[in-house]
Structures are given as C-alpha cells and as structure tokens.
Amino acid sequence: MNVIPTKIPDVLILESKIFQDERGFFFESYNRQNFTDITGHIVNFVQDNHSRSKQNVLRGLHYQIEQAQGKLVRVITGSIFDVAVDIRKSSPTFGQWVGCELSAQNKHQLWIPPGFAHGFVVLSEVAEVLYKTTDYYAPQHERCILWNDPYLAIDWHLTAEPILSAKDKAGKPFQEAEVFT
Numbered sequence: 001m002n003v004i005p006t007k008i009p010d011v012l013i014l015e016s017k018i019f020q021d022e023r024g025f026f027f028e029s030y031n032r033q034n035f036t037d038i039t040g041h042i043v044n045f046v047q048d049n050h051s052r053s054k055q056n057v058l059r060g061l062h063y064q065i066e067q068a069q070g071k072l073v074r075v076i077t078g079s080i081f082d083v084a085v086d087i088r089k090s091s092p093t094f095g096q097w098v099g100c101e102l103s104a105q106n107k108h109q110l111w112i113p114p115g116f117a118h119g120f121v122v123l124s125e126v127a128e129v130l131y132k133t134t135d136y137y138a139p140q141h142e143r144c145i146l147w148n149d150p151y152l153a154i155d156w157h158l159t160a161e162p163i164l165s166a167k168d169k170a171g172k173p174f175q176e177a178e179v180f181t
C-alpha cells in the first residue's frame with residue numbers, strides 16, 4: 001500500500017496494490033496491520049457505510065461533535081470529489097480543506113481522522129461510496145457545515161447545481177459551527 005500525502009498532514013490518500021489478471025482484479029481493500037503501519041494509527045473501525053448517489057448529488061459537510069468519526073472512504077462505482085475540512089481549532093490547518101477524486105478506476109481511499117467535516121459530490125452518472133467509521137452513527141451529535149461556505153471556499157469541481165438534502169441546504173456557516181478544541 002502506498003501513501004499519497006495531502007496538504008493536511010493527517011489526511012492521507014491510500015493506494016492499494018492491485019492484482020490484475022485475465023479474470024479481472026483483486027486487492028485487499030483493508031488490512032489492519034498495513035493501515036496501522038502506514039498511518040501510524042491503531043484505529044478500531046466499528047461501522048461500514050454504503051451510499052449510492054446520482055450525478056451532482058452533494059452530501060456534506062458532515063461530522064459528529066461527540067463520538068467524532070474517523071472515516072476511510074472508497075468508491076466502487078463511478079467517481080466522486082471527496083472533501084475533508086479541518087475543524088480542529090488547535091490545528092495549524094484549522095479551516096483548511098483538501099479534496100481528491102476517488103473512483104472505481106483509481107481505487108484510491110481517503111483516510112480522514114476524527115476532527116474533520118466530510119462531504120463529497122458525485123462526478124459520474126452514479127457513484128457508490130463505501131466507508132468505514134471509527135465510531136457509531138449518533139444523529140444527536142451530527143452537525144452540518146454549509147457546503148458552499150464562503151470562508152472555506154471549497155472548489156467542488158461542480159459541473160452543475162448540486163442536488164442537496166434539506167439538511168445540507170440548512171448547513172451552518174463555518175464560522176458559526178461547533179468545532180473541536
């Protein structure tokens with residue numbers, strides 16, 4: 001497994017070794033020891049999520065203020081632009097964002113530790129996103145930051161108006177959002 005750094009040191013793009021042959025391909029999408037060796041983090045993933053979205057759907061920016069979730073995100077159908085925002089007040093990259101394309105083709109994964117808001121927009125006709133989380137879903141602790149907050153100024157690589165849930169349309173401005181100390 002190869003690590004591609006991002007401009008936020010704790011957020012990493014992971015590139016697995018893909019075994020191709022005349023039948024197709026195989027790769028270990030998660031290996032606890034490899035993950036620990038390359039990230040330096042011993043994490044205990046407790047939940048797997050799977051969402052399917054049509055083109056231009058934007059889900060985010062979400063986080064849990066309690067029971068903060070680390071996420072290991074990958075795409076098995078189509079492609080997304082995946083975004084992590086550092087909302088740890090004590091972090092030198094507080095208020096900064098990183099994004100990358102995750103796709104069934106590149107098979108890249110994005111490791112987003114606890115302390116970040118997460119969101120993605122679907123670039124392909126449809127995308128299926130799988131992600132592991134390091135804590136359980138806790139809707140009472142869920143918070144949402146506005147996807148197009150002017151302070152964050154995220155470039156989502158949009159090609160059309162995004163399709164948003166009511167919750168996401170009502171996201172908070174970054175500077176009014178609850179953040180991590």
Ligand SMILES: Cc1cn([C@H]2C[C@H](O)[C@@H](COP(=O)(O)OP(=O)(O)O[C@H]3O[C@H](C)C(=O)[C@H](O)[C@H]3O)O2)c(=O)[nH]c1=O
Nearest residue numbers: 049051059060062063071118119120136137138142165
């Ligand atoms: C996240 C989640 C949702 N749900 C239920 C609650 C709703 O009835 C339904 C759809 O939930 P929601 O609209 O919040 O789904 P997304 O907009 O994809 O939310 C996710 O989007 C961004 C990208 C994230 O990183 C988070 O994992 C999560 O906030 O699934 C559950 O039962 N368990 C869960 O872990």
